[in-house]
Amino acid sequence: MKNRTSAYIVGVLIILALLGLYGSFTADPAAFLQKIAVFVLIGLVIYFVVRKFSNSSPQKKEQRAFLKAARRSKKRLQHRSGEPNAKGSTLGTLTTLKKGKAKKKPPAHLTVIDGKKGKKKNRASF
Known part of the structure; x- marks a missing residue:
């Protein structure tokens, strides 16, 4: 019953608002459009001010870090694909060969915790 009453009140307010907008538009269209503008x-100014001074969220920080890493990667790839000089090309190939041979996976720092696997729960105690 309470929900119907609030729905009727909201409906009446919406109808009155539409009638007010229609009356204002028919009385002076230029002033109505000026008020809307x-x-x-004002809404756009408030939106941009709030957006500018709002606290930065962790998602924004992650996005900035991702963009920074992408720029570094792009710069590194451009540097590799550029015209290498003789000294740089031999060093580059030696380092890539060394990295390929000596690169090992780091051990996973996971341990197995032995629990009470053999003991069954007494489900009647719940």
């Missing part, structure tokens, strides 16, 4: 501009 001012409301939109």
Whole structure:
């Protein structure tokens, strides 16, 4: 019953608002459009001010870190694909060969914890 009453009140308020907008538009269309434009501009200014001064979320920090890493990777790839000089090309190939041979996977730092596997729960105690 309470939900119907609030729905009726909201419906009446929406109808009154639409009638007010229609009356304002028919009385002076230029002033109505000017008011709408001012409301939109104020809304945009508030939106950009809030967005500018809002606290940075962790997602934004992660996004910035990702973009920074992408720029570094792109710069590294451009540096490799560029015109290498003789000294740099021999060093580059030697380091890649050394890395390929000596690279090992680091051991996973996981341990197995032995629990009470043999003991069964007494389900009647719940």
